[in-house]
Amino acid sequence: MFKKTLLQGLTAQLVSLTIDVFAGLGLAFMRGSLEELPGMLIMVPAFLEMRGNIGGTLASRLGSGLHMGIIEPKLKMSKELSQNVMGSFALNVLESAVVGLLAHFMCVIFGFKSAGLLTLFLLALIAGVMSNVILMVITIVFAIKAYQKGLDPDIVMGPYVTTLGDLVSIPCLFLASLVLLSVGL
Numbered sequence: 001m002f003k004k005t006l007l008q009g010l011t012a013q014l015v016s017l018t019i020d021v022f023a024g025l026g027l028a029f030m031r032g033s034l035e036e037l038p039g040m041l042i043m044v045p046a047f048l049e050m051r052g053n054i055g056g057t058l059a060s061r062l063g064s065g066l067h068m069g070i071i072e073p074k075l076k077m078s079k080e081l082s083q084n085v086m087g088s089f090a091l092n093v094l095e096s097a098v099v100g101l102l103a104h105f106m107c108v109i110f111g112f113k114s115a116g117l118l119t120l121f122l123l124a125l126i127a128g129v130m131s132n133v134i135l136m137v138i139t140i141v142f143a144i145k146a147y148q149k150g151l152d153p154d155i156v157m158g159p160y161v162t163t164l165g166d167l168v169s170i171p172c173l174f175l176a177s178l179v180l181l182s183v184g185l
Contacts, residue, residue, distance in 0.1 A: 005152070005155060008151060008152060008155045008156050009155050009156070009159075011156075012155065012156045012158070012159040012160055013159050015159070015160065015163070017163075022167060029174070033173075033174055033177035033178070033181070036115075036177070036181060037115040037119065037120075037123065037177055037180070037181070038107065038112065038113040038114055038115050039103045039104055039106075039107045039112065039113070039114040039115050039120050040103070040115065040120070040123060040173070040177065042103045042106050042107060042112070043099055043100065043102075043103035043120060043123070043124060043173075044173070046099045046102065046103075047096075047099050047124060047127070047128070047169060047173065048165065048166050048169055048170075050092075050095045050096070050099060050128070051131055051132075051135060051162075051165030051166065051168070051169045052161065052162035052165045052166070054088055054091055054092050054095070054132065054135075054165075055088075055135050055136075055139055055161040055162065055164070055165045056157075056158050056161050056162055057088070058084060058085075058088045058136065058139050058140075058161075059139050059142075059143055059153060059157035059158060059160075059161045060154065060157070060158070061084050062081075062084065062139065062140065062143040062144075062153060062157070063143060063147070063152070063153030063154040063157060064154070065080055065081075065084070066143065066144070066147045066153060067153075067154070073144050073147045073148050074144065075140070075141065075144055081140070085136055085140070088132070088136060089132060089136070092128055092129070092132040093125070093128065093129065095128070096124045096125045096127070096128025096129065096132075097121060097124065097125055099124045099128070100120045100121035100122070100123060100124030100125060101117070101120070101121055103120045103124070104116065104117045104120045104121070115185075116185070118185065119180055119185045122176075122180060122185065123173070123176050123177060123180055126172075126176040126179065126180075127169065127172040127173040127175070127176035127177075128172075130172040130175065130176065131165070131168045131169040131172035131173075134168050134172070135161070135164060135165055135168050135169075138161075138164055138168070139157070139161050139164075142157065142160060142161075143157050
């Protein structure tokens with residue numbers, strides 16, 4: 001049992017590290033948006049951490065639900081799965097709004113230029129909702145498929161979800177920034 005757990009965990013960590021390098025590459029491609037929307041760079045670490053925390057919590061709840069038989073290992077929306085999805089979504093919207101507001105206020109407090117309260121708020125909210133929808137679907141599918149294949153979602157999903165959160169969130173931030181820049185915010 002120890003060997004199986006170690007192998008699953010190590011594999012998940014190695015895949016996670018590899019994917020995170022690509023997320024960093026995506027951030028490098030966003031350099032122009034980061035310069036055009038002052039304060040966005042302050043938002044990035046908290047935004048990525050939020051994605052990992054919410055996705056990791058959802059994955060953990062799914063893993064526990066699968067182990068306890070509360071959630072069936074099938075790709076269908078049950079009451080329990082629906083409640084977990086709605087809770088994650090509500091938490092995401094609230095935390096995204098807070099991240100955008102905090103980024104602006106940190107700029108003001110520390111004397112950095114800010115793209116503005118509304119711009120940073122909308123940037124975090126738009127990118128947060130986009131990335132959350134994508135990540136929730138991936139998390140649900142991966143957790144159920146991992147369980148069906150005899151893997152322990154509690155071991156493998158944490159590293160995958162937090163890393164995929166980075167990989168998904170960076171392009172969503174970039175797309176949200178393009179939308180806001182195109183409308184002149």
